[in-house]
Every structure is written in structure tokens, then in C-alpha cells.
Amino acid sequence: MSITLNALTKSIWVFHAACSPCNNCDIEILDALTPRFDLERFGIVLVGSIRHADAMLVTGVPNMKTAPRIKYIYDQMPKPGVVIAVGTCPCGGNMFRHSYNFVKPLDEIIPVNAYVPGCPPKPEALIMGVVKLIKALKGEK
Amino acid sequence: MNQMIDFLIFPGLLFTAVCGMLASFVDRKVTARVQWRKGPPLFQPVYDFVKLMGKEMVVPSGAHLLTFLAAPLFGLSAIVSVSIIVWNALSGGSAGFSGDLIVVVYLLAIPSIAVIMGGFASNNPIASLGASREMKLMLAYELPFILAVMVTVIKTGSINMTHVVRAQAGAGASAVAGSPSGIIALAVAVFCIQAKLGLVPFDIPEAEQEIIAGPLIEYSGPALGVIKLTRWMMLFVVPSFAVAVFFPSSTFAGNILRYVLLLVVAILLRNTNPRVRIDQAIKFFWFYTGPVSLLAVGLALAGK
Ligand code: SF4
Numbered sequence: 001m002s003i004t005l006n007a008l009t010k011s012i013w014v015f016h017a018a019c020s021p022c023n024n025c026d027i028e029i030l031d032a033l034t035p036r037f038d039l040e041r042f043g044i045v046l047v048g049s050i051r052h053a054d055a056m057l058v059t060g061v062p063n064m065k066t067a068p069r070i071k072y073i074y075d076q077m078p079k080p081g082v083v084i085a086v087g088t089c090p091c092g093g094n095m096f097r098h099s100y101n102f103v104k105p106l107d108e109i110i111p112v113n114a115y116v117p118g119c120p121p122k123p124e125a126l127i128m129g130v131v132k133l134i135k136a137l138k139g140e141k
Numbered sequence: 142m143n144q145m146i147d148f149l150i151f152p153g154l155l156f157t158a159v160c161g162m163l164a165s166f167v168d169r170k171v172t173a174r175v176q177w178r179k180g181p182p183l184f185q186p187v188y189d190f191v192k193l194m195g196k197e198m199v200v201p202s203g204a205h206l207l208t209f210l211a212a213p214l215f216g217l218s219a220i221v222s223v224s225i226i227v228w229n230a231l232s233g234g235s236a237g238f239s240g241d242l243i244v245v246v247y248l249l250a251i252p253s254i255a256v257i258m259g260g261f262a263s264n265n266p267i268a269s270l271g272a273s274r275e276m277k278l279m280l281a282y283e284l285p286f287i288l289a290v291m292v293t294v295i296k297t298g299s300i301n302m303t304h305v306v307r308a309q310a311g312a313g314a315s316a317v318a319g320s321p322s323g324i325i326a327l328a329v330a331v332f333c334i335q336a337k338l339g340l341v342p343f344d345i346p347e348a349e350q351e352i353i354a355g356p357l358i359e360y361s362g363p364a365l366g367v368i369k370l371t372r373w374m375m376l377f378v379v380p381s382f383a384v385a386v387f388f389p390s391s392t393f394a395g396n397i398l399r400y401v402l403l404l405v406v407a408i409l410l411r412n413t414n415p416r417v418r419i420d421q422a423i424k425f426f427w428f429y430t431g432p433v434s435l436l437a438v439g440l441a442l443a444g445k
Pocket of ligand 1: 086087090
């Protein structure tokens, strides 16, 4: 495993890409970043610009408006970068999958590295997802 | 050969980088403790830096390539030069050259100018907004900062860093901060340092919650890494310049101790204040801090 990838797993800067969620997942993400859960001890910091990001937290269903945009944002992320699908919505569409403007699940639009199901997932689940992702990154490469 | 060591190892690039990373760790750790968290591990700045060095660098299509990529390097080289001059004086090195105090004051402005250049070159409206705020902030704090430094120049009668340090730290000599005018000047300088470092309450150019990352928004990968490194170095170099000017010690360890004191003041100020608006910042520096520093200069001229 290369040094930079090792450093990446210890300093993940996350970008929060809201892809038309119901806002519940966003609140849970913000919860996970509060002092109570203290994600900074793993080097995880929320950044506002996709150019600084190593991980995209995508929430919500990809619909006709957001699907092209989420792909556009993914293309702007400097690689290596990972995508985490937060909530059942991006994982598979949730109850919106029969909606008139649903396009397809997130992993058919951009590559997804981790799925955190739940409606919404608790901060603990989110942290577990990130920890599992870090383990997978270390094991694979 | 000797000069290369000065530039690259002590007191140049390597020394400043290591101390800057330590300072940034202390900053984040103390902030975490203030919020009752555990905080990042000791090597967090190193991980951040190595990670950024290994990432892809994206240059926006409308950006001016040369300016966009050269700006971070300008800032880095300026701050390394400042560190060489300041720590040469603080560690009792060679005599320096006449007027290096003025050179340092100019060089300290270059990292901010580099950020402005990079912001405007990146062809992003938010970056331009951040850069224009940075420019206004510079106009605001430079005047009180220079006036505060002038108090020391009047008191010690020298514009050479080594002489300034020796005049205050030698046997029987007293520090500038021991006199009324010196205390006022130091207090003014503490606020100006906060603005120079871009820490809360004066982090207006980078205001995360309103304009994302300001001038840095389009930077990624190694270029962002260099900018972050410059920031960490500034966290070390700018307060140590204030130590050299206002209350140096004759020993190296004493100087480090005094630097840590100023760093803790900066971190506590940062953690206990909300961000001000740009117009409030300019008012604060021009209408309150400016006259106070003028008063300090007057007192110094009167020998107080
Ligand atoms: S997964 Fe549930 S909580 Fe999250 S955005 Fe979808 S509907 Fe809302």
C-alpha cells in the first residue's frame, strides 16, 4: 500500500453532496460531525469545496435534476477519492423508486465505495461505515 | 554551503515546517479540548500534508495557469525568508543586515498578497469575493501593525533585528513590552497577528459558512498542500516575530516559551469569539486600534 493512500485513510476530508434528500440524512451527517462524536480524532473534517475533498457523502435520490449534477461534481473531485452513499435513498431509491422523476440508484451513475443504509442512518452507523471503508481501502490495495 | 543549511534546515524550511506543524497540532488539540473532544493525533498535519501531495491537481479551465500555480510558492518562499531573518536574530546568530526589520514587515505581507493573486487567478466568483475581502482586511490591519512595530524602533533606536533583540535581551536591558507604550503596542500587535493569520474573529476572507473556502476554493492537491504548509508556518513565524520585536529572551528556549505564550493567546482568542463582518473589522482596526497605536507611538516618543 502506498504512503499517500495510507495518509488518505488517516485524513479524510468529506464533502457533503445533497442530491435531493428529505434533509433527515443531512441532519444526521451534521450530528456525526458534532463534538459529541468527534470525528476529527480520525482526521475527518468537513470541507466546503469539492476540490479539497477526499470523500463525497451523497444523500438523497438521484432524480432527473440532480443525477447529471452529481456526476458533474464527482468528476470535479481530485482523485483518489471515495464516494459514500448515506441513507437508503442513494443506495436504492427507498420509497421514491417508483416516483416519476427517479432515474436510477447512485451506483449506476458514479462508482460507490460504501453503502450506509438506514432512513436515516444513525451517526454511529455512519461512523461504522467510514471505519469499514478505511479497513477495505487498507486491505484491498 | 552554510547558506544552504540556513535556507533549507535551520532556521529555514525544515525547522519552520516542523514547528508550524506542531503549532497547528496544538491549535487543533486545544480547540478540541475547549469543546470537550479528544482531538486529532499528533501526526495529523503530516498525514494531511502527505495526502495532499499525493492527490490529483485540478486546474479550472478559465484560470491563469502560471499565476494560479505560482501564487502558493510566492507565499511559501516569503515566509521561509522571514523565518530565516527572525530566528537568526532570536537564536543569537549573525548580525543580519541593516534594515531587515523593514524587510520582514514587507515580506510578512506577501503570503496575503499571494492568496489574493491565487484567488483572482482561479476564475471563480467566490474566490474573487474572498480575495477582495482579504485585500480590505490587509488595508485595515497593516497600518496599526506597522505603527506597533514603530514603537520598538523608537525605543531601541534600530531597524536591525539582531540589534533590536540584543537591545532588549542583553544584560541590564529591559524589554519594550515592559513600558506603557510597549504594552499597548503588544496588545495592538496581538490583534493584528490574529488578522494576519486569518484566525477567528478575523477569518473573514475564508469564512467557511458563507463563502466556503474563499480564495482557496479552486485549489486542490499539491498546490493546496503548499498553501496549508504556508499557513502552518505563519502560525509559527508571525507570533515569533512579535516575540522578537516586543519581548525577546537571550536564550533559545526562552524565546520558544514566549512564542508558546503568544500562540495560546491567539488560540484562546480564536475559540472565544465569533467572526466579525468585514466592515466591522475595518472599523475596529481604523477607528479603535489605529488611534491606540498612534497613542503608543506618541508615548514612545515622549520616552514612556
Ligand atoms: S434515506 Fe430516508 S432520511 Fe435519508 S434522505 Fe432518504 S428518505 Fe430522507
